[in-house]
Amino acid sequence: MGGRESTMVLLDENGIRCDGRKIDEPRRILIKAGGLKNADGSAYIEFGENKILVGVYGPRDVHPKHMSNTDTGILRVRYHMEPFSVGERKNPAPSRREIEISKVIKEALLPAVILENFPRTAVDVFIEVLQADGGTRCAALSAASVALADAGIPMRDMVAACASGKAADTIILDVNNEEDQAGQADMPIGYMPTLEKITLLQLDGVLNPEEFKKCVETGIHGCEIVYDLQKKALNEKYFKNGGDK
Amino acid sequence: MGGRESTMVLLDENGIRCDGRKIDEPRRILIKAGGLKNADGSAYIEFGENKILVGVYGPRDVHPKHMSNTDTGILRVRYHMEPFSVGERKNPAPSRREIEISKVIKEALLPAVILENFPRTAVDVFIEVLQADGGTRCAALSAASVALADAGIPMRDMVAACASGKAADTIILDVNNEEDQAGQADMPIGYMPTLEKITLLQLDGVLNPEEFKKCVETGIHGCEIVYDLQKKALNEKYFKNGGDK
Amino acid sequence: MGGRESTMVLLDENGIRCDGRKIDEPRRILIKAGGLKNADGSAYIEFGENKILVGVYGPRDVHPKHMSNTDTGILRVRYHMEPFSVGERKNPAPSRREIEISKVIKEALLPAVILENFPRTAVDVFIEVLQADGGTRCAALSAASVALADAGIPMRDMVAACASGKAADTIILDVNNEEDQAGQADMPIGYMPTLEKITLLQLDGVLNPEEFKKCVETGIHGCEIVYDLQKKALNEKYFKNGGDK
Amino acid sequence: MTQTVIDDLKKSQILELLEQGKRVDGRALDEPRRLTVEINAIPKANGSARVRLGDTEAICGVKIQPDRPFPDMGDKGIFICTAELLPLSHPSVETGPPGPDVIELARVVDRGVRESHMVDVSQLVIQENKSVVGVFADIVVVDYDGNLFDACSYAATAAILNSKLPKWEMQDDIPSLVDGAETALPTTTIPVSITMAKIGNHIVVDPNSDEWASMDSRITITTDSDGNIVALQKGGKDGFTLDEIVKCGELSVKVGAQIRETLKRTGEDGQ
Amino acid sequence: MTQTVIDDLKKSQILELLEQGKRVDGRALDEPRRLTVEINAIPKANGSARVRLGDTEAICGVKIQPDRPFPDMGDKGIFICTAELLPLSHPSVETGPPGPDVIELARVVDRGVRESHMVDVSQLVIQENKSVVGVFADIVVVDYDGNLFDACSYAATAAILNSKLPKWEMQDDIPSLVDGAETALPTTTIPVSITMAKIGNHIVVDPNSDEWASMDSRITITTDSDGNIVALQKGGKDGFTLDEIVKCGELSVKVGAQIRETLKRTGEDGQ
């Protein structure tokens, strides 16, 4: 939470949020499987004003070799923001924030991907944030799952992700940028709906134990909405359009 | 072109330039083959106020090995400016400009050097700009050719280099620092006079198509002047002085 | 010498220094062998207000392998200051000063350690300056010797270290931070008392030849005091307490 | 690090014990290791603490100095917390720039303290928009036996609780130190992070290095003095069920309260 | 990259076709690939374009913000153009600091736009010597099929043509945004770069990735709206004759005019 005081009304008397949504309503979500020519798998997501492109390569040889694992394939994730993706132009060097998010997303995907049959190889997930608007890590994780599926990587389940949070003393779904800046809590969640497992969970903000539980439940609800859209995107590419990549 | 307006008269009514030269006259050029004790080959050039030292090592083993090529020798070039070589002290870290010029000079030398008989090895060309005065890349390229010859690297031809350009609406030979800053175009050219091949060509500035052609021709003329001095320098070392290195 | 003028009285009429010491009196010294659980050997020193922790690993395999030596073990030393160890918070990146001191301490330890029987391996000495107060390199070197002995590395002798210097036109022992800043000379000395060999010697300041000799002798005297405390520390760990690590 | 045969054996043994409700070092599943705190270990710093959690040891030194405010944050001081794994702390630690693990460590510790609003940055303004006080809590790990998150967090919290705030006044547009006007660094709460590992289906509090190497996933939850949850970070290669998360939340409040008592006592001793 | 057996075979095939005046993808030698431009692909940027040249795809986002002028350049705004090859664009792209190829790419694209004086930096002064407007055109390549020079250049040009310039006024010595006072970013010309590869003795316009891997040398020539040549860069391991250079100059004017029409249309649509 940025801790900036704000005069913005985050929730009006009718339970309507600053961007017109209800408290349990996610922003507009568009997911597309495929799209890139060279990548083995790819996906594009628009999640509110977030625009994120993900490309997947692998399983492929690892260089340098000593970073490979003789027992299993490894997953590598890079989360990267374009200089023009944020309000003030971002310095092109990778920030500590980007390195941490890369790791958190990797560990959110690890429970889903099955790499045991690909020893000595790596699957590389490259996440490119073209435009950021609060909640990039969830949008990125959701798109990464679709891109991994598009690349034909075997998976136990897909990871769907959505943030919940607290603003105006209310637990809300899918925190937007204003709510993240001026609100009371932001909790990104990654979830495998079929396996019922939370694979990404972070929290910045202040929640009492009841709010905490409600916040996790609200986020899971959002993940289930996203999950349907992920499946629809893959469906559209592989079945509606006859399966051409 | 720096785009700085200037009150300097670049060309007077008699066709004389700000440093007293005629439009098709290069600056004072001094080339010396050899000079360094440890390097396998070396050369020193003074081109106007430019002072550049070049040392060549190789063909020699490549470290790390995976950068070598099993089919042919490789050429590596480093163009580097000393902190004291320019007006304001240069930061010692390699600039993007130096990295680009290194690449451009490498690709200007590649058509000349014959490395096919030296697989798995590298020839290293180290260019040190001791004093810069406009046109360093051409002076450096000319000296590098001599240093390569001095090192006994087989070559199809030598690459001679000189810039042409435009100032006061006139195509001129060998743009100096003032003309580069205040002039209208700068076109460095590298040329193999015997093989009649242009191996380096860049342009910053504005030229119409006729001026463009004239500019290239003017530059080639300059290269031919430099070529004679390159041969003279090698001659002096290897024949006049009895061939001792 | 920082060259800062100072109104501080470095030596009063009774030959007493700004911190109450006599001219040939070192600061309070506390040395402890061992202390760290994971390190193969360790030591802790308090030397005046300096607080330094040293951990030793090895002999152990060297990565990358090409840095190892097939004839002998190698010694690697890293001298590192914590951000909170100095007056103004230190930037965490290693400074050129730290790199130089690492090298100087390494070369001060090399005459003492016997690595010939451990080809292809490295002994790593990690020096952590927790609090600095002038004379860290001497304190660090003294502690490193004890940590090496604690790790069971064979040694010809231990290196003891202490600085001498000049302040108020007098040769003094164990220059403190104020005397280093405002004084006339600082001469860190590392010495193997049994082998009578000086293994570290530096000087910043101005000494005439007689002062120079006296300064070295004074420093050696300090090293002998430190040497006794080093042996006492090892004694305490290995004999008084029954030899448990 | 690749799982070795030894690690696999160790994990089997740890799991087997956990099935019987036991841990390798005899602790209860919700029992943290012994915590010892030495305050003012670095007297020249504005505050400091040397913390031992079992055999994991971390030192935090707090430096307080005038700084420029961040843009648009001219009415607030600066608080920054860093963490570094010193190479003497474990044979596998390499020198050089920090890797993702250490970057995550530093950021999680920083967020835990920051999100609790422990340091009252609104009281750290020398002149609005011009000069503020910067509080830098730098942590180094000197011995490793698992669970760095909590050891570093406790080191930072203890050091902050015992920090003295110098006073500066603007003079000729430059912040100038006012001698003898030191006060306690203003704090509002005591954040406590509790890290739990999931090994098989078991949740253990404060995993030691063997448990750390054997865990499937982990979660670090920070609570404040009011029993609120203020920060959380999940990690590791597996996930948690909703029930497990709720249980971890409860554990973090309960165990956190015990740890908070220990940390609070150092503050009272120190001041 | 080392030439592989496959590459050698491909090159033979490409050369054989060229001897018959044909290209692998059926284009005429002086025919660029299909260019599609999506403007305002990044609505939060001040200008943006997503460009597809054949199967090479690049996105440019323009950020416009107050900045300090360069020393001795207090009467001019700042224009900087960067280019980055994203690792998802091709399996061979590595993360990490840019290598010489990418540095050359960025500098050549930057010079093409800069030397044409497309962006009128003299109109980008907020207060002389104190505060100016900085225009940053950052380009990322998301899919690779050869000829990045032109794809990146078109992305930058299209994004600039469609950029809105906010207005700032000095207030208390700080540039302050004036709401609702946006205008089009002032431009003077439309630079177009044309890259040509020499394969054997043949010159082809807009080489795709197979042609790129097979070429002996290349040349990138940028022309402005008046048909002047404003920037040029030769590359590759072979040279050009004078006649070839002159021919490339002519091609760059001719083909550049076609491309300019496409780019100009995006500007008119966008504004």
Added chain:
Amino acid sequence: MTQTVIDDLKKSQILELLEQGKRVDGRALDEPRRLTVEINAIPKANGSARVRLGDTEAICGVKIQPDRPFPDMGDKGIFICTAELLPLSHPSVETGPPGPDVIELARVVDRGVRESHMVDVSQLVIQENKSVVGVFADIVVVDYDGNLFDACSYAATAAILNSKLPKWEMQDDIPSLVDGAETALPTTTIPVSITMAKIGNHIVVDPNSDEWASMDSRITITTDSDGNIVALQKGGKDGFTLDEIVKCGELSVKVGAQIRETLKRTGEDGQ
């Protein structure tokens, strides 16, 4: 570098000769190699010198420009000396950031000049606390035959002795160059560093590259014009006895006086 068989043979030969009081190149043990100094080798710099010590060659260029003073040092100008080993100087030199050897070289040369107070920084103030003159003596090594410490030190000293100091005056709070008001850079003494190698039990002055590769330890001692010792650095894998140190001190005064004469002459010629 690993000692090779050739190096071992060379060392035996060098030692054998030393037992007879001789050196490989015929010099006496306390005899430095021939020193030649070309001043103003870089006319556009404010001062410069190209120095050859035997076959070791170094160039120093001095740049003098306005700078901000260091904090708390507002009444003094800045003097910084750097050294770089160019890759053309020896086949083993690698490009990239400097290693510990080169960092030590630069720092030892810098300290030698700095501790002698050669450059009178108190005369390099444009406006106290605001603007001072920075003197940057950057040294590059272009040919290597051992003993870089002394070659670099002599290059710096000769360049400084022959440097011209421009004059600046504050105008509108910015230092502005006063044309035609150049003076000699104010210096107070001529520091001379003498490097000695210990090979076996023999001390030799100014070791060449073969002696450098064979030495057990080394010492660099800098003296000033008054015969004082002002800086010292021991290096290498062995130690010195007290007697050896005292002897090295005496040698540094004696041989230093000879070298000082040579350097002084360049100053007189130059000015």
